[in-house]
Amino acid sequence: MIRCSIQFMTVCLFWAVTGITASAQSVAVKVVADHADWVYKTGEKVRFSIMVTKDNKPLEDVTVVYETGLERMPPTVTGDLVLKKGGGMIDGGTLNVPGFLRCVVTVSIDGKPYRGLATAAFEPEQIRPTTTMPADFMAFWDKAKADAGRVPADAKMTLLSGQCTETVNVYEVSVQHYQRGARIYGVLSMPKKTGRYPAVLKVPGAGVGRYSPDISLSEKGVIVLRIGIHGLPFTLPDSAYKAIANGRLKGYPLFDHDNRDRYYFKRVFMGCIRAVDFLYSLPQFDGTNLAVAGGSQGGALTIATAALDSRVRYMVAYFPGLADLTGYLHGRTGGWPHMLKDAANVTKEEVETSAYYDMANFARLINIPGFYSWGFNDETCPPTTTYAVYNTIRAPKELLIVKESGHQYTPEQRVRMDGWLLEKLKNHKPE
Helix, strand or coil: CCCCCCCCCCCHHHHHHHCCCCCCCCEEEEEEECCCCCEECCCCCEEEEEEEEECCEECCCEEEEEEEEECCCCCCEEEEEEEECCEEEEEEECCCCCEEEEEEEEEEECCEEEEEEEEEEECHHHCCCCCCCCCCHHHHHHHHHHHHHCCCCCCEEEECHHHCCCCEEEEEEEEECCCCCCEEEEEEEEECCCCCEEEEEECCCCCCCCCCCCHHHHHCCCEEEEECCCCCCCCCCHHHHHHHHCCCCCCHHHCCCCCCCCCHHHHHHHHHHHHHHHHHHCCCEEEEEEEEEEECHHHHHHHHHHHHCCCCCEEEEECCCCCCHHHHHHCCCCCCCCCCCCHHHCCHHHHHHHHCCCHHHHHCCCCCCEEEEECCCCCCCCHHHHHHHHCCCCCCEEEEECCCCCCCCCHHHHHHHHHHHHHHHHHCCCC
16 A cells, blocks of 8 residues: 655655545546547547546536646646537647646535546657757766765664664665765665675655665565665654755755756765665675666666666666756657746856756767666656657667556556566676
């Protein structure tokens, strides 16, 4: 079961964006594109069917309001429709260039608003990024790594006996990273049985809070380190995380986003690399067999870490953020956290800084196998932006699309991603 909590699983962003609560709803707005896979050729028309149900029974003679257009952009068509015999159909139009066309439908039932959507893909494998890689991209990040590498790790581990199981030990971990006194915190789960094991670094989605150990993966013989990015211990009360999230860290994804040296994610990327340092320092680690995994913000951290650290052998990234951020300057959506969405007022400094943090540029450096997954209905990390990154990667890659999914991962995705990781880690042969 997936629950929203102070622990901030990336699924929470989905509920926040859509306004849907996690509890079951008696009223549902179902929108479906007329191709089974929701994929079209450019110039081909899409039709969207609409049905409103209550307690799984279609409602008749209700009026819905619909709009169609590019993701997160002003709609190109709006209208209303009275649903006869429980359903209706609208002409969604087409796209003449690769991209995504979204239909959003709203209805008011008993004074309450309800919403549904479907998103048609037009030759998504042809989507290309709008950002460009700065000439000194690698020089910038090589210097950042060198500067951070001079900071002593000063790693600390504290056994969390209350979270240990018969077969897995759990520790709180903290490591100094980009400057003296700055620390990242994580929760480490590790098989108790003497031996050397593969490892996974799990990087977080957006938010402020604590994370639970990945006991299930460690029970299968894998060391797992789940980190936070804000320098906060995982032992604070929930009220403290809430206060910090609404206080000094409110809006952190945009902190200094007009300065490439001070942008918040510079220290975050360096923290991820320091976490890899820590895993390599463990005597229980097999010394070669390491993966990084995460979604949303964590999908971006996965791609950046894999691109910047050659010790990473495998990666799993789902609906990555920080993807093709300049899309808004080219008449289409950009990626989370949408710092360039006010295209008419963005500054030269904001655009220049974005290029050093855009996953489309990191994607050009990926040379390891990866598993990727997202849905067409993602409103936080739109599929146009994630495809722009994915299509740039030339390394071996596998993509799982769950088309109806929004900004959350499904049980199917979880099973497939964990299975892919375990298969790669267990079958890896040390060089």
